[in-house]
Amino acid sequence: GENVEQHPSTLSVQEGDSAVIKCTYSDSASNYFPWYKQELGKRPQLIIDIRSNVGEKKDQRIAVTLNKTAKHFSLHITETQPEDSAVYFCAASMNSGNTPLVFGKGTRLSVIA
Amino acid sequence: GAVVSQHPSRVICKSGTSVKIECRSLDFQATTMFWYRQFPKKSLMLMATSNEGSKATYEQGVEKDKFLINHASLTLSTLTVTSAHPEDSSFYICSARDPPQGPQYFGPGTRLTVL
Numbered sequence: 001g002e003n004v005e006q007h008p009s010t011l012s013v014q015e016g017d018s019a020v021i022k023c024t025y026s027d028s029a030s031n032y033f034p035w036y037k038q039e040l041g042k043r044p045q046l047i048i049d050i051r052s053n054v055g056e057k058k059d060q061r062i063a064v065t066l067n068k069t070a071k072h073f074s075l076h077i078t079e080t081q082p083e084d085s086a087v088y089f090c091a092a093s094m095n096s097g098n099t100p101l102v103f104g105k106g107t108r109l110s111v112i113a
Numbered sequence: 114g115a116v117v118s119q120h121p122s123r124v125i126c127k128s129g130t131s132v133k134i135e136c137r138s139l140d141f142q143a144t145t146m147f148w149y150r151q152f153p154k155k156s157l158m159l160m161a162t163s164n165e166g167s168k169a170t171y172e173q174g175v176e177k178d179k180f181l182i183n184h185a186s187l188t189l190s191t192l193t194v195t196s197a198h199p200e201d202s203s204f205y206i207c208s209a210r211d212p213p214q215g216p217q218y219f220g221p222g223t224r225l226t227v228l
Contacts, residue, residue: 098164098213101159101208
């Protein structure tokens with residue numbers, strides 16, 4: 001089955017700097033890669049996703065890149081703000097309705113003002 | 114995005130009792146829902162895939178007789194933790210995809226504490 005590795009486990013950046021979180025996956029059949037942000041005690045919130053027919057996707061300060069050949073994808077947050085502080089999870093799955101997401105172990109991002 | 118609700122949000126029970134958690138898709142129909150468990154400072158671990166009108170598919174290591182799942186309608190799945198013990202204390206979260214090949218949306222979670 002699918003296995004998702006995520007690095008780093010913790011990341012501290014100064015406000016205004018960029019943050020990059022990287023994930024690798026094992027199943028070449030996976031074709032859907034979402035990123036979730038989870039604040040303490042809250043549900044994971046989808047922040048951006050990418051499908052395997054696209055190499056990069058951007059939404060304001062957030063971007064995701066995908067390298068299918070190498071089986072890795074990354075989350076980029078630019079101009080970080082204190083409210084970006086949270087745990088971020090990457091995930092991978094096949095793009096079908098009954099296929100669950102397999103999550104990475106998460107990255108705790110701290111943005112220092 | 115799609116809205117998934119969960120009830121209750123928090124429950125405290127004595128060891129040996131059973132607890133039922135409801136997961137509802139509010140503005141869409143979900144033939145498949147997913148149940149995850151999350152321990153403090155850990156990732157989301159898939160417990161089972163709930164299928165409307167048929168048996169749930171459990172992940173390896175998850176006891177199907179302990180974690181009973183029922184998906185009786187296109188908008189409701191329930192997870193019953195039977196004979197709960199302190200080690201079952203965790204954050205239980207359900208999710209569903211909308212549309213079926215679309216993003217996966219999570220409920221707000223249920224924090225279970227077994228004394």
